[in-house]
Amino acid sequence: MNIFEIYLKKINIILIDLNKKGLIELPKNKNSFNVEIPPVKFDSDISTNVAMVLSKINQKSPIEIAEIIETKIKDDSSVERIEIVKPGFINIKLKSSFWNEFLKNIISNKEKFGVNENEVKKKYLLEFVSANPTGPLHVGHCRGAILGDVISNILKFNKHTVTKEYYVNDYGNQIISFTKSVYFRIREILNNEKFPINKPDLYPGDYIIEIAKNIINENKNIEFKNFDEVSSKLSSLAIKQSLLLIKSNLKNLGIVHDNFQSETDLVNNNEVEKVIEKLKKKNFIYSGKIKAPMDEEKGNWVEREQLLFKSTEFGDDKDRPLQKSDKSWTYFASDVAYHNNKLSRNFDTMINILGADHAGYIKRITSSVEALSGEKNKLICKVSQLVKLIKDGKPFKMSKRKGDYITIEDLLKEVGKDATRFIMLNRSSDVELDFDFTKIKEKSKDNPLYYVQYCYARISSVFNHIGKKINDDINIKSYNFNFSAEETKILQKISQWPKCIELSINKLEPHRVPTYLYELSSIFHSYWNMGKDDETKRFISKDKNISDEKLVFLKAISNVIKTGMNLVGVNTPEKM
RNA sequence: GCGCCCUUAGCUCAGUUGGAUAGAGCAACGGUUUUCUAAACCGUGGGUCGGAGGUUCGAAUCCUUCAGGGCGCGCCA
Numbered sequence: 067m068n069i070f071e072i073y074l075k076k077i078n079i080i081l082i083d084l085n086k087k088g089l090i091e092l093p094k095n096k097n098s099f100n101v102e103i104p105p106v107k108f109d110s111d112i113s114t115n116v117a118m119v120l121s122k123i124n125q126k127s128p129i130e131i132a133e134i135i136e137t138k139i140k141d142d143s144s145v146e147r148i149e150i151v152k153p154g155f156i157n158i159k160l161k162s163s164f165w166n167e168f169l170k171n172i173i174s175n176k177e178k179f180g181v182n183e184n185e186v187k188k189k190y191l192l193e194f195v196s197a198n199p200t201g202p203l204h205v206g207h208c209r210g211a212i213l214g215d216v217i218s219n220i221l222k223f224n225k226h227t228v229t230k231e232y233y234v235n236d237y238g239n240q241i242i243s244f245t246k247s248v249y250f251r252i253r254e255i256l257n258n259e260k261f262p263i264n265k266p267d268l269y270p271g272d273y274i275i276e277i278a279k280n281i282i283n284e285n286k287n288i289e290f291k292n293f294d295e296v297s298s299k300l301s302s303l304a305i306k307q308s309l310l311l312i313k314s315n316l317k318n319l320g321i322v323h324d325n326f327q328s329e330t331d332l333v334n335n336n337e338v339e340k341v342i343e344k345l346k347k348k349n350f351i352y353s354g355k356i357k358a359p360m361d362e363e364k365g366n367w368v369e370r371e372q373l374l375f376k377s378t379e380f381g382d383d384k385d386r387p388l389q390k391s392d393k394s395w396t397y398f399a400s401d402v403a404y405h406n407n408k409l410s411r412n413f414d415t416m417i418n419i420l421g422a423d424h425a426g427y428i429k430r431i432t433s434s435v436e437a438l439s440g441e442k443n444k445l446i447c448k449v450s451q452l453v454k455l456i457k458d459g460k461p462f463k464m465s466k467r468k469g470d471y472i473t474i475e476d477l478l479k480e481v482g483k484d485a486t487r488f489i490m491l492n493r494s495s496d497v498e499l500d501f502d503f504t505k506i507k508e509k510s511k512d513n514p515l516y517y518v519q520y521c522y523a524r525i526s527s528v529f530n531h532i533g534k535k536i537n538d539d540i541n542i543k544s545y546n547f548n549f550s551a552e553e554t555k556i557l558q559k560i561s562q563w564p565k566c567i568e569l570s571i572n573k574l575e576p577h578r579v580p581t582y583l584y585e586l587s588s589i590f591h592s593y594w595n596m597g598k599d600d601e602t603k604r605f606i607s608k609d610k611n612i613s614d615e616k617l618v619f620l621k622a623i624s625n626v627i628k629t630g631m632n633l634v635g636v637n638t639p640e641k642m
Numbered sequence: 643g644c645g646c647c648c649u650u651a652g653c654u655c656a657g658u659u660g661g662a663u664a665g666a667g668c669a670a671c672g673g674u675u676u677u678c679u680a681a682a683c684c685g686u687g688g689g690u691c692g693g694a695g696g697u698u699c700g701a702a703u704c705c706u707u708c709a710g711g712g713c714g715c716g717c718c719a
Contacts, residue, residue, distance in 0.1 A: 102658060115661060121699060128699070152662065153700070198719060235719055359715045383645060390717035397719045425646050426714040451647070452712075493655070497648060498712070512668060516681050528678055565658060573659070581656060595683040598674070606678050642681070
């Protein structure tokens with residue numbers, strides 16, 4: 067139940083009616099009409115800008131237009147009072163009967179309140195994480211992982227179908243290095259040969275030792291005598307091991323993918339050749355040369371003829387190579403094949419969540435999807451910016467070369483799943499995020515997670531006092547309450563929940579959910595504390611009773627908090 | 643050099659897809675606990691929304707331009 071949508075429709079009907087009577091002119095495009103919450107000082111519930119938008123086309127002042135519209139809005143049975151304000155806003159105060167109906171609706175909808183029933187249901191493919199299968203996930207992967215997971219949760223909440231997919235880059239040079247590293251660790255364990263720690267292309271991390279041990283234990287029959295002989299077998303064993311690690315990291319974060327798509331499989335099934343043929347037929351591929359990047363030292367650059375994709379036709383700054391000099395495919399080539407594969411599975415919309423360091427890649431991959439499908443917004447890429455780790459007030463740097471980076475496992479051990487998810491999601495993904503270890507662990511009030519959870523725990527404690535559980539259904543005989551100013555504030559805030567969901571989806575900005583939950587919690591905490599000064603405002607009276615009205619408010623707030631926290635994927639403890 | 647992202651209070655950030663006198667938290671200062679959880683609440687101070695132009699009834703939001711910070715720029719993925 068989105069009250070803003072309801073009133074926008076009502077106003078549109080009124081405008082059409084006034085137009086028929088020749089009282090006002092209407093523009094063709096009504097997109098700039100809106101209905102929203104007015105600032106608190108006006109003591110109104112909803113507000114519309116239509117009079118100002120209509121001013122020009124009608125050659126009348128916004129106030130004059132507003133007065134014409136006002137006469138019609140007055141007829142609506144839910145309207146208590148209308149106020150026309152300065153530039154031309156029409157502010158509407160709704161009758162308490164409307165809000166009573168609203169509350170009744172929320173209580174009966176339970177966790178379904180906020181679902182946009184009118185939205186067309188779509189089939190989404192969401193690709194996220196897709197980190198190289200050469201080791202455990204580290205903090206750098208964490209933000210994108212959570213972002214993707216919560217976007218998926220919200221889409222599903224709105225009854226869309228979502229397939230969560232992980233693209234496994236198990237083809238290419240990094241896999242050869244990784245396999246070699248495992249091989250040397252195996253030799254170290256079995257033959258006591260020292261691991262060549264200074265070789266630059268090897269992975270020094272300790273987790274390689276664990277992988278080596280597991281492979282030795284599970285494959286007693288394999289002899290690790292010659293790298294070239296075992297490399298192909300060993301490679302797949304090692305990848306399998308690191309995927310197990312990655313899956314367990316993700317599971318501990320609360321994330322489970324539906325599908326793992328292997329890059330090697332695509333290559334082996336000749337899907338790259340097929341997609342290149344397809345693009346050749348459409349004339350998007352040619353053999354040519356590209357310019358050196360500006361910061362490349364001149365000596366290192368060898369210009370050569372190579373197979374290129376015409377991404378410049380879609381606005382990219384240069385055409386992109388598909389084949390390396392040894393004739394193997396570039397990462398981009400197999401990724402085009404992967405996206406062709408995605409397209410063949412007929413999703414309405416495909417979303418990729420990328421890290422900031424891959425932002426430069428977006429143009430070419432969306433270009434390829436446009437070339438293949440002919441549709442411009444078939445693939446949407448969302449970038450999550452860097453996470454800056456801060457410990458004891460100082461930035462904490464990780465070094466891949468030393469292998470000393472902080473893994474997701476470390477993170478979860480230190481601050482836990484809930485804090486990690488909530489804090490990582492709490493900021494817009496467009497801005498860098500400070501992740502302050504010490505603050506998050508402090509359980510202080512700087513920590514928005516506790517603030518929201520505390521709200522739920524307080525409500526739960528009231529339910530305990532009256533011998534109920536917070537999840538129990540409540541039976542209200544009749545909804546006929548008069549609301550205080552504080553309660554109206556709560557009602558207004560709750561009425562914005564569907565809008566929050568809608569914006570989170572439309573803009574792929576799920577950080578709006580924790581932000582909203584924080585604001586709602588803040589209003590609740592004020593409401594709670596009113597009982598400190600004024601005993602009549604306490605939830606539970608002296609004779610251990612609770613009024614239906616207060617019960618309804620507690621239930622409504624806790625419903626929204628619970629729903630929201632579920633979307634974020636964190637717990638709502640009943641006691642803290 | 644080019645592309646993408648960012649710049650809002652001392653610090654970290656929101657800002658309802660262009661609206662009304664720009665909002666939170668932290669930090670600072672002052673107050674609230676015989677009372678449903680003080681992990682909370684209330685109050686005070688703090689702003690040229692990076693700068694300059696433009697678009698219009700109206701700009702933190704859109705466009706142009708400049709400055710500063712971040713990320714990236716063939717055979718890494």
